[in-house]
Structures are given as structure tokens and as C-alpha cells.
Amino acid sequence: MAHPVVVVGAGPIGLAAAAELAERDIDVVVLERGAAPAAAVSAWGHVRLFSSWSELVAPAGRRLLAARGWECPAGDRYPTGAEWVSEYLEPLAAALGPRVRTGAEVVGAARSGRDRLVDDGRDREPLTVHVRLADGREERLTARGLVDASGTWATPNPVGGDGLPALGEAAAADRIDYRVPDVGADAGRYAGRHVAVVGSGHSALTALVGLASLADDAPGTTVTWVLRRGVIGDTFGGGTADQLPARGALGQRARRAVEAGRVRVVTGFRTSAVQAQPDGRLALVADDGRDLGDVDRVVALTGLRPDLSWLSELRLELDPTLQAPVRLAPMIDPNVHSCGSVRPHGVAELAHPEPGVYLAGMKSYGRAPTFLAMTGYEQVRSIAAAVAGDRASAERVELVLPESGVCGGSGGYDGDAAGGDGGCCGPSRSAPEFVELTRLAGPR
Structure with a gap:
């Protein structure tokens, strides 16, 4: 029996990855540190998104839910984080069933029996994922692949102007x-x-x-x-x-x-x-x-950063400035690009020297501040195709971004609602708008 693919984080991108893998009959386990799926999104549930429903539902997630009779929310409506969770992310997690495990924090990942220094036989060994459960027990999972969609929510930047906590910040x-x-x-x-x-x-x-x-x-x-x-x-x-x-x-x-x-x-x-x-x-x-x-x-509110500590035994190839995959970094550098000018990308930009390991979603952007939900959905579609051995699909771009772009920034509070009609499965009839995905991927 083949080992499963482990997805870290049951946020929007992690759940989309699981839906893509399940659709290809690939065994998948989603590990979420929070007590419920999309715990990080729930934590900012009072904030209204700058993106309408038509941009917030992953294609594979939509297909999985549609088979169960789920109906897309009105496509031109702008949900709060809480609405995104209750109307889409929680139903998607329920549809994925026991594949999604909550209260399971990933604390380490490595090549089975090999630390990062060992070359001999490395490419023949599966991955091992170290998990700490909510009750303190520990588990080890053997995996054929690892998709880290844990986001950056758990690691906000400090007040200190040099990227480190200011003197006295911890005490206060x-x-x-x-x-x-x-x-x-x-x-x-x-x-x-x-x-x-x-x-x-x-x-x-x-x-x-x-x-x-x-x-x-x-x-x-x-x-x-x-x-x-x-x-x-x-x-x-x-x-x-x-x-x-x-x-x-x-x-x-x-x-x-x-x-x-x-x-x-x-x-x-x-x-x-x-x-x-x-x-x-x-x-x-x-x-x-x-x-x-x-x-x-x-x-x-000085931004967020990726937690790379639990990936220390894996051979990652990260940009020294952004801490994003080196082939992706030039495309997302905020000194050069807005989110509207970042082209869709997939497994070619997200792969690392460690076979079968991918950073996806906001985690893949490292310290870059903006991220697009639809871009994340395309990332995991490409990754799932690569895991399935479908290289043609993995290397093909299946996403067309709106010209104006959809990217970072949080919206208004509940009560600043924008409304409309139309289904999320169809095109939006209003201009695409900002969605902040620095807070969309759930914690590990």
C-alpha cells in the first residue's frame, strides 16, 4: 500500500490540496494544529474579505461539494472570514471526512532514517512526519510527499524595526x-x-x-x-x-x-x-x-513570516531575502511586483531539492506580503498532478488571472458588506477585489 501525501494545514489552500489529491484517488492526510479546520481564518472572522465568492472557492473543492448537493454562495458577495469558514471551508473539510485531522501539530519532517547531511539512499526512502497531538502524545507518519500549506498566521512580525523583537517587547x-x-x-x-x-x-x-x-x-x-x-x-x-x-x-x-x-x-x-x-x-x-x-x-501589524524551524532536516532551496522557493522569489518580490503582475505558477517553481516536498499557499511566498487565493488553488492543482505522475497537467497553466489582480490586504469589519447575485461557480459581475491571504492558511 502506498504511503499517503501529508498536507500540513487545513486552511483554504491545504483543503484545496486535499481535494485535488482525493480527486486523483491519492491517499492524503491533512494535519491541522487548530481545534477545527480553518482555525486561522476563524481567528480573523470579523474581517470582511476584499474578494468575492467567485474567487474564493477552489475548483476541486467546488466539484467535491457539488457532488454532495452543495450550492455556491452568491458570487458577487464579499464574505467575512467567519462566513468563508461556515459556508465553504467547514463543508469542504466535512466532505473530506477522516482525511482531515485536527489537534495535530507537525513538529518535524525528515527523510526516513536520513538527516539532511546523508546522501546515500536518500532518494529511495519515504518521508517521516513527526506529529504532536493535542493531548501531548506523539506520532510518526510515513509519507510519499509533503505539502506544507501551514501559512504564516502563527508567526507575526514583531514591533521592532530591525525584524527582531524590540527591547522590552516580550515583557509587554x-x-x-x-x-x-x-x-x-x-x-x-x-x-x-x-x-x-x-x-x-x-x-x-x-x-x-x-x-x-x-x-x-x-x-x-x-x-x-x-x-x-x-x-x-x-x-x-x-x-x-x-x-x-x-x-x-x-x-x-x-x-x-x-x-x-x-x-x-x-x-x-x-x-x-x-x-x-x-x-x-x-x-x-x-x-x-x-x-x-x-x-x-x-x-x-507589520506583516507575517514563515516558520521554517520544523523543516530543518529537509533540503529546501529558499531565496535568502524572501525565504520563498528560489524560482518563485523573483516573481513575487514586493519591490518589483504587485500581486496583479505575478503570473500563475506551479510545481516547476515550487519544487525543492528534497523530492516530494512542496511549500504552497502563503507559506510559499515567504515574507512577501501579498497572496492570491486563486494562485494558491492553481499551485496545489499542479502539485497534485505531479504527485500523480501527470507531468503534462502539472506543467500546464490552467488559471487566467483578472487583469487588475486580486491580492493582499484585509477588508472592512462585518457590517461593511457588499452584495450581489450570481453563483460562485460563474464569473463575477463586479471588479475583482483584494483578499488578504497572509491570514488564510491555517496553523499547523
């Missing part, structure tokens, strides 16, 4: 949030307080808009936006000229909050220390000596 962890805040459910955490938002991406803009709205209703709430860059520049996006309307609208809402004085902006501030003050509040100290004091809470 109880007052630092590394996720987009739910200012509805957690209003008491922020109302009447001074909140510093660190970061310049769409997650930070989403937080600013939500906190500025809270400040309108909760006197004494103040918001400071801490930017590492020297000027705001194009941080707000293209406004009405933006090809992605939801992205432009979010940027304009943030701009209005700043121009109205509801958000104070501090630029060129690279945090080197987080200091506790005598009154229990915090002070952020920049590397140039500037001091931002009297801060009650810090919202750090």
Missing part, C-alpha cells in the same frame, strides 16, 4: 496585539485608551478605520499611527483610480480619518524599545531617540 506582550482588532467584540480593550498602530499595510489601514470609528463613540480614545517609512506616500492607495475598488475605498476611509485629526501620524519611527512607564502605560522608543509615550495598547 499582554498589551500588544498582533492581529487586526475586533473593535466591536473587544471594544473594552481599546475604548478610552491611547492605541498605537504600527504598520503600513492594509491590515493596519483596517485597524485605523475601526479604531477611528470607535473613537467617535468612546470619548478619550486616541489613535496614533506609527510608520517606519519617512512619509505616508502611497500608503492610502490609488483612491477612486484604484483598479481594486475595495482597496481604494479602505485607503480613502483611512485618509479621511487622518485628515480629520482622528488619527495622529508619526513617520520614520523604527521602534527599538518598548518601555513600561510608572503608571503602567507603555512608551515606544525609536532608534533615533524619539519617544512615543502614554500608550495603553499597541496593535502591531
Whole structure:
């Protein structure tokens, strides 16, 4: 009996990979660290996506669910993370049945009987995947292949401006949030307080808009936006000229909050220390000596990074800057590309010197901040074809991206809904919009 392919992470891309493999009658096991499928997406369930249903359902997932009588949600509707989970990801995990195991954290992977130094017989041995269960027990699975779709959700970047935690950051962890805040459910955490938002991406803009709205209703709430860059520049996006309307609208809402004085902006501030003050509040100290004091809470939205520690015994070929596969890195470098200019890709760009090992989904993008759901679905389609020995299909591109692109950035809060009709199996009748996939792949 052939060993299964192990997929790490039961987020959107991991479940799509399992559906592709199952459709080809390949034995597959999905290992999810969380207590339920798509645990990471559930964690930001209050955020509305910038992508409509027509871009959020994987082709193989749609076929598997359609055979069970599932109907696509309205294609032009923009779901929240919670809706994406309840209306699609949970049903898909249920359709995959016992192939999906939750409460199973992958803590290591290697070539069976060979550490990374050993060449002799390496290509003849299967992989071994080390798993720690929720109750503390350990297991070893033998696998013919490994698809790491664990994402980057579990490893947010720190407040520190040099990529490492600022001095005192760990000690202040109880007052630092590394996720987009739910200012509805957690209003008491922020109302009447001074909140510093660190970061310049769409997650930070989403937080600013939500906190500025809270400040309108909760006197004494103040918001400071801490930017590492020297000027705001194009941080707000293209406004009405933006090809992605939801992205432009979010940027304009943030701009209005700043121009109205509801958000104070501090630029060129690279945090080197987080200091506790005598009154229990915090002070952020920049590397140039500037001091931002009297801060009650810090919202750090400075990006995410891949956890590569459990892959240390496998021979990976990663770009030294992005920590993405070397053949993919030039295509996704944020200094060169927007997500709309990244062409579809598959097994040729995702393969490593270790046979049968692939990084997929947001994990494959390393530290690059933007990722497209449809791109991830094409990745795992190609990988599944390669595992099945169908090289022609693996090397063929079966995805046509919309010209304007669909990529990173979180949307608005629940209540900022966009609606429409049409099925997710058909074309969207509105312009494609941003979806943040830095938070889509579930934790291991």
C-alpha cells in the first residue's frame, strides 16, 4: 500500500490540496494544529474579505461539494472570514471526512532514517512526519510527499524595526496585539485608551478605520499611527483610480480619518524599545531617540513570516531575502511586483531539492506580503498532478488571472458588506477585489 501525501494545514489552500489529491484517488492526510479546520481564518472572522465568492472557492473543492448537493454562495458577495469558514471551508473539510485531522501539530519532517547531511539512499526512502497531538502524545507518519500549506498566521512580525523583537517587547506582550482588532467584540480593550498602530499595510489601514470609528463613540480614545517609512506616500492607495475598488475605498476611509485629526501620524519611527512607564502605560522608543509615550495598547501589524524551524532536516532551496522557493522569489518580490503582475505558477517553481516536498499557499511566498487565493488553488492543482505522475497537467497553466489582480490586504469589519447575485461557480459581475491571504492558511 502506498504511503499517503501529508498536507500540513487545513486552511483554504491545504483543503484545496486535499481535494485535488482525493480527486486523483491519492491517499492524503491533512494535519491541522487548530481545534477545527480553518482555525486561522476563524481567528480573523470579523474581517470582511476584499474578494468575492467567485474567487474564493477552489475548483476541486467546488466539484467535491457539488457532488454532495452543495450550492455556491452568491458570487458577487464579499464574505467575512467567519462566513468563508461556515459556508465553504467547514463543508469542504466535512466532505473530506477522516482525511482531515485536527489537534495535530507537525513538529518535524525528515527523510526516513536520513538527516539532511546523508546522501546515500536518500532518494529511495519515504518521508517521516513527526506529529504532536493535542493531548501531548506523539506520532510518526510515513509519507510519499509533503505539502506544507501551514501559512504564516502563527508567526507575526514583531514591533521592532530591525525584524527582531524590540527591547522590552516580550515583557509587554499582554498589551500588544498582533492581529487586526475586533473593535466591536473587544471594544473594552481599546475604548478610552491611547492605541498605537504600527504598520503600513492594509491590515493596519483596517485597524485605523475601526479604531477611528470607535473613537467617535468612546470619548478619550486616541489613535496614533506609527510608520517606519519617512512619509505616508502611497500608503492610502490609488483612491477612486484604484483598479481594486475595495482597496481604494479602505485607503480613502483611512485618509479621511487622518485628515480629520482622528488619527495622529508619526513617520520614520523604527521602534527599538518598548518601555513600561510608572503608571503602567507603555512608551515606544525609536532608534533615533524619539519617544512615543502614554500608550495603553499597541496593535502591531507589520506583516507575517514563515516558520521554517520544523523543516530543518529537509533540503529546501529558499531565496535568502524572501525565504520563498528560489524560482518563485523573483516573481513575487514586493519591490518589483504587485500581486496583479505575478503570473500563475506551479510545481516547476515550487519544487525543492528534497523530492516530494512542496511549500504552497502563503507559506510559499515567504515574507512577501501579498497572496492570491486563486494562485494558491492553481499551485496545489499542479502539485497534485505531479504527485500523480501527470507531468503534462502539472506543467500546464490552467488559471487566467483578472487583469487588475486580486491580492493582499484585509477588508472592512462585518457590517461593511457588499452584495450581489450570481453563483460562485460563474464569473463575477463586479471588479475583482483584494483578499488578504497572509491570514488564510491555517496553523499547523
